[in-house]
Amino acid sequence: MDTPTVVSVKDVQKTYGKANEKQYTALKGVTFDVQRGEFVGIMGASGSGKTTLLNILSTLDKPTAGEVKINDQEISRLKGNALADFRAQEIGFMFQDFNLLENLTAYENMALPLTLQNVTGKKVREKITTIAKTLSIDAILNKYPTELSGGQKQRVAAARALVHNPAILFGDEPTGALDSKSARELLDTMAQLNEEQRVSILLVTHDPFSASYCQRILFIKDGQIGQELVRGDKTREAFYQEVLDTLGTFNH
Amino acid sequence: MLWKLSLTGIKGRFKDYLVLFSGLIMSSAIFYMFEALATNKDFVTSNSPIGMAAIVFQIGSVLLGIITLVYIIYANSFLMSMRRRDYGMFMMLGAKGRKIAQLIAAETLVIGTAATLIGTAIGIGLTQVVSQFLLSRLDMHIKHFSPLYLPAVITTLIFFIVLFIIAAVINQYQLLKTPVLQLLHDDQQPNRIKENKVTRLIQIVLGLVFLAVGYYMMIAIATFQVMGLVIALVTIVLGTYFLFNAFFGWLLMLLKRNEKLRNKGLNNFTLAQLSFRIKDYTKMLALVAMLFALALGAITVGIGYQNEIPKIADSASAYDVVLNQPTQKALTLTKDLKGVKQTATYQVKEDAKTVYYRTAQLKQTPLLTMEYGKTGSVSTETKVRQVPLRELQTGDTYLFRSIQVPSQTAKAVKLVSNEVFAQIAAPTKVVKTYDVQDFSANLPVIKKLYQEQLKANPELKANPEADSSKYVSYKMANGVFSGLEFMGFFLGIAFLAMLASCLMFKILSGAASDVKRYTMLAKIGVRQSLLKQSIAKEIGALFLLPGIVGVVHVLFGLQMFKELMIDPYNQIWIPFSIFIVLYAVYYVVTTWLYRGIVLKETKFGE
Numbered sequence: 058m059d060t061p062t063v064v065s066v067k068d069v070q071k072t073y074g075k076a077n078e079k080q081y082t083a084l085k086g087v088t089f090d091v092q093r094g095e096f097v098g099i100m101g102a103s104g105s106g107k108t109t110l111l112n113i114l115s116t117l118d119k120p121t122a123g124e125v126k127i128n129d130q131e132i133s134r135l136k137g138n139a140l141a142d143f144r145a146q147e148i149g150f151m152f153q154d155f156n157l158l159e160n161l162t163a164y165e166n167m168a169l170p171l172t173l174q175n176v177t178g179k180k181v182r183e184k185i186t187t188i189a190k191t192l193s194i195d196a197i198l199n200k201y202p203t204e205l206s207g208g209q210k211q212r213v214a215a216a217r218a219l220v221h222n223p224a225i226l227f228g229d230e231p232t233g234a235l236d237s238k239s240a241r242e243l244l245d246t247m248a249q250l251n252e253e254q255r256v257s258i259l260l261v262t263h264d265p266f267s268a269s270y271c272q273r274i275l276f277i278k279d280g281q282i283g284q285e286l287v288r289g290d291k292t293r294e295a296f297y298q299e300v301l302d303t304l305g306t307f308n309h
Numbered sequence: 310m311l312w313k314l315s316l317t318g319i320k321g322r323f324k325d326y327l328v329l330f331s332g333l334i335m336s337s338a339i340f341y342m343f344e345a346l347a348t349n350k351d352f353v354t355s356n357s358p359i360g361m362a363a364i365v366f367q368i369g370s371v372l373l374g375i376i377t378l379v380y381i382i383y384a385n386s387f388l389m390s391m392r393r394r395d396y397g398m399f400m401m402l403g404a405k406g407r408k409i410a411q412l413i414a415a416e417t418l419v420i421g422t423a424a425t426l427i428g429t430a431i432g433i434g435l436t437q438v439v440s441q442f443l444l445s446r447l448d449m450h451i452k453h454f455s456p457l458y459l460p461a462v463i464t465t466l467i468f469f470i471v472l473f474i475i476a477a478v479i480n481q482y483q484l485l486k487t488p489v490l491q492l493l494h495d496d497q498q499p500n501r502i503k504e505n506k507v508t509r510l511i512q513i514v515l516g517l518v519f520l521a522v523g524y525y526m527m528i529a530i531a532t533f534q535v536m537g538l539v540i541a542l543v544t545i546v547l548g549t550y551f552l553f554n555a556f557f558g559w560l561l562m563l564l565k566r567n568e569k570l571r572n573k574g575l576n577n578f579t580l581a582q583l584s585f586r587i588k589d590y591t592k593m594l595a596l597v598a599m600l601f602a603l604a605l606g607a608i609t610v611g612i613g614y615q616n617e618i619p620k621i622a623d624s625a626s627a628y629d630v631v632l633n634q635p636t637q638k639a640l641t642l643t644k645d646l647k648g649v650k651q652t653a654t655y656q657v658k659e660d661a662k663t664v665y666y667r668t669a670q671l672k673q674t675p676l677l678t679m680e681y682g683k684t685g686s687v688s689t690e691t692k693v694r695q696v697p698l699r700e701l702q703t704g705d706t707y708l709f710r711s712i713q714v715p716s717q718t719a720k721a722v723k724l725v726s727n728e729v730f731a732q733i734a735a736p737t738k739v740v741k742t743y744d745v746q747d748f749s750a751n752l753p754v755i756k757k758l759y760q761e762q763l764k765a766n767p768e769l770k771a772n773p774e775a776d777s778s779k780y781v782s783y784k785m786a787n788g789v790f791s792g793l794e795f796m797g798f799f800l801g802i803a804f805l806a807m808l809a810s811c812l813m814f815k816i817l818s819g820a821a822s823d824v825k826r827y828t829m830l831a832k833i834g835v836r837q838s839l840l841k842q843s844i845a846k847e848i849g850a851l852f853l854l855p856g857i858v859g860v861v862h863v864l865f866g867l868q869m870f871k872e873l874m875i876d877p878y879n880q881i882w883i884p885f886s887i888f889i890v891l892y893a894v895y896y897v898v899t900t901w902l903y904r905g906i907v908l909k910e911t912k913f914g915e
Contacts (some may be wrong), residue, residue: 117832137837145834156829160581170833172577178568217833 062126063225063257064091064114069123070106071109075122083109085280086123091225094255095247098271100262100304106280108229111261115227116144126223145173149218149226155210157202163213164198170221188216191254192246208239212246219256228260232267244270259280265304269297276307312412319416330424332810336377336429337469339434339803343370343438343796344461346443373803374468380807381421381476396484406485413484421473429465433457443795509555516551519544524865538869549858550595554843557594557854563906575835575843578826582847586819587854593815594855597808601859603891604804606866609884611797613870613877614790618783619749620792620875625782626711627677627693629751630743630758632765633714634871639761640741644698648746655712655742658735664709664717665733668724672698677744678708698724710777712740714766748779755780805888809895812855816848816899831911840911844904852896860885 069087074080083106091097103105112118113125116132125132126145135143150156157166168229171181189195192212202210218226228247232240248270250256260271267294268274270293276284284307288296319326347367396409436456475523523545526537533540561584564570569579587594630646632639653674660664679696696708706722725733759780763770827840870877 115832138838141831141834141836143834144732144832148834150832156832158578158581158826158829160826161578165577165581168572168577169830172572173833173835173839174576175573178572180571191506 061088061093065126067124069120072121079103083280087282091259093257096251096258096272098260098268098274100268100274101277105277107261107277112227115148116140147224149219149223151214151231152229153230155214157210157214159202162199162201166213167217167220184220188220192216207235211243224279225257230262265300268300269293327685332807333424334428335806336803337425338432339799340373341429341432341461342371342436344464345458348461349458380470381472382447399466410481413480417477418473425469429462453720475679475780510554512551516556518547519548527865528868530869549598554591558584575839579843583850597812598855598858600804600808601855603861604801605859607887608801608888611794613874615794616879617874618786618790621786622779627679627775627781628711628742629748630755631712631778632741634738634765635741636761636765639758642754642758646745646751649743651744653742655740656742657738658733660735661724663721665723665725666906669727669728697732777897781847795893805891813899817902820903823907827907828910845900847899
């Protein structure tokens with residue numbers, strides 16, 4: 058089975074500040090690929106550049122130099138509406154603080170990416186019913202976010218991120234605001250989605266436990282990828298230990 | 310230390326304070342102008358038509374005062390609600406409630422006094438401009454008129470400072486009874502209220518019934534008089550409130566049920582935003598609708614009165630110009646009259662008891678008289694009628710009044726043949742009458758002719774009240790109605806400024822909590838144009854709904870003026886267009902400012 062590249066990052070640099078001011082380089086030439094169906098983690102301490110990298114990948118920021126391709130499209134060339142449309146069609150987002158619209162029900166939140174593409178009512182309902190079953194949130198569709206628990210909210214956010222079949226799902230510390238039980242359940246679901254439905258996932262985190270669910274982890278430090286771990290056939294627990302060991306040496 | 314914190318608090322909210330500030334400045338400026346025009350002795354005592362206008366301005370300033378009180382209490386408590394967190398924080402840090410209360414009072418008073426001072430200064434400038442305009446309009450010259458009038462300054466200052474003290478007391482009371490914890494988390498309180506269908510239905514029915522009763526009272530104001538006015542005021546306010554509380558929410562729910570509409574672009578989001586807003590804004594929108602109606606009503610009635618002037622003048626006399634013993638100069642001037650429809654010349658002789666006219670002349674060109682409707686008041690039934698000869702021969706002197714000078718009106722009238730007329734031993738006097746197509750268009754000439762009449766008949770100058778000529782009626786009407794027009798116009802503008810700033814204020818202060826939503830929408834790939842559209846629709850609805858309700862209120866409210874005006878709906882599009890344009894400007898500015906706040910973080914890396 059061929060595994061085409063979903064995300065391709067080549068020598069990406071990002072410098073903040075104008076040429077004549079004090080400059081700060083957040084990314085100093087980052088290169089990596091994500092294959093279709095992969096579950097990749099990016100780890101790093103605060104200030105390592107991982108958020109900058111995610112912003113660039115998700116087209117919220119532009120690299121100073123280098124090339125980013127998602128689904129074979131060079132994203133730094135996109136502008137305005139094309140850029141918005143690209144995000145709407147190719148990318149799914151999960152945020153630490155869920156970012157649900159609290160004045161819309163879970164169902165309406167999930168329908169948003171579809172209505173943006175003017176999908177008809179019947180199809181919207183079908184798609185939402187399917188994804189809600191997968192994420193076991195079909196019982197809470199008519200509730201408002203304030204009536205939901207953190208874990209439920211993040212599942213709704215995941216459903217919203219996936220309902221339009223994006224090329225890749227970006228997760229920015231999605232378990233950051235959850236208790237350990239909800240976090241574990243969410244990660245299990247994400248791993249399951251990845252295995253069963255071949256959803257490509259890129260997870261940014263500083264939590265070794267979350268990272269241990271990935272197949273491959275890139276460690277980023279001071280704007281560069283310093284190390285790469287591959288889970289291979291190891292159990293999750295063993296991989297978790299490996300991540301911890303790596304972090305112990307990597308950050309210092 | 311608290312002072313410093315408080316000052317930073319104001320700085321942080323500068324934009325919001327600026328909106329409040331400009332509203333207050335506008336209000337105090339106009340208040341000063343009304344006061345200065347109403348109480349300035351140089352202005353008032355100089356001439357009677359202006360004296361009439363002065364009363365009108367005094368009424369206007371009272372009205373403005375009442376509405377300003379509402380505005381200040383509202384705007385202030387609103388500003389307070391934005392600063393509740395700050396105050397909660399101060400209290401948590403250990404500041405005593407009394408200290409905070411002092412702080413609030415001081416803040417309110419400082420802002421209020423500053424706004425009033427600036428407003429008064431602007432008001433002086435405004436008075437200068439308006440008084441000049443008013444004087445030229447009333448065709449008058451006053452030597453010693455100064456727009457700076459100390460009693461008016463003092464009245465304005467005292468009035469506004471009292472208002473601010475009231476506002477400060479209300480603020481303190483509201484703040485100090487709220488628990489600290491609630492103050493701190495005010496913006497995170499969920500404000501979703503469960504809808505009860507029965508309550509909603511009751512409210513919708515009540516709202517419509519109240520409005521119907523109110524409208525009926527205004528239409529039948531002649532029957533119910535003051536009682537009707539009071540009932541209308543209460544029921545319309547209540548009806549408007551219920552309308553916004555229940556009816557519009559229900560309307561939005563219906564829209565939301567429509568799947569086709571809902572599933573298009575951001576419509577679902579926009580509708581959700583709106584139904585959330587309308588619930589939250591009920592009192593606000595009801596207030597705006599009421600103020601809108603008052604403002605539009607003031608402008609419409611004001612301009613309506615202006616339109617009345619020629620009509621009132623028309624109904625005063627059947628002739629546009631009557632020249633008693635015209636001077637040579639007057640006769641030359643008559644050639645400048647445009648569009649003369651009819652002219653007549655009558656020869657008159659008089660002795661101590663009787664005025665003699667020539668029958669032949671009156672037969673050839675019958676006298677004209679005003680025929681009033683059955684009600685006797687000014688109405689559309691009023692029209693000009695030719696008087697047949699036999700009616701004149703009954704000796705009804707009243708019919709001759711319009712072609713006589715005051716001293717003749719008490720005398721008997723006799724119609725005589727040419728031969729008899731020639732034998733009467735008295736000098737022949739000439740009366741000439743003119744009717745033109747358009748009285749207003751000929752005004753400059755008519756004014757000069759009037760001056761000539763004064764020269765030819767000194768008695769007219771001595772008692773102008775007895776002069777029944779159309780020009781004098783015009784001047785009187787102009788004095789009263791120009792005042793009304795100006796007052797209506799300025800009251801309208803002041804109301805509009807206040808209501809629109811209230812609305813703008815409310816919408817903008819909600820913007821901060823909306824930033825997150827719009828940023829999120831942009832992140833998941835909503836186009837900028839779609840975001841802008843959603844904002845335009847949302848704010849548009851918030852402006853439009855009270856606007857429509859206000860317009861409907863005014864259309865019914867004008868019924869009340871049927872008693873006072875010949876046609877209150879005449880040329881109604883002029884005030885409506887002026888008002889709608891101004892209101893639209895507020896809408897555009899609000900949308901623009903709101904966009905600036907919520908879309909700031911949505912242009913990623915561009």
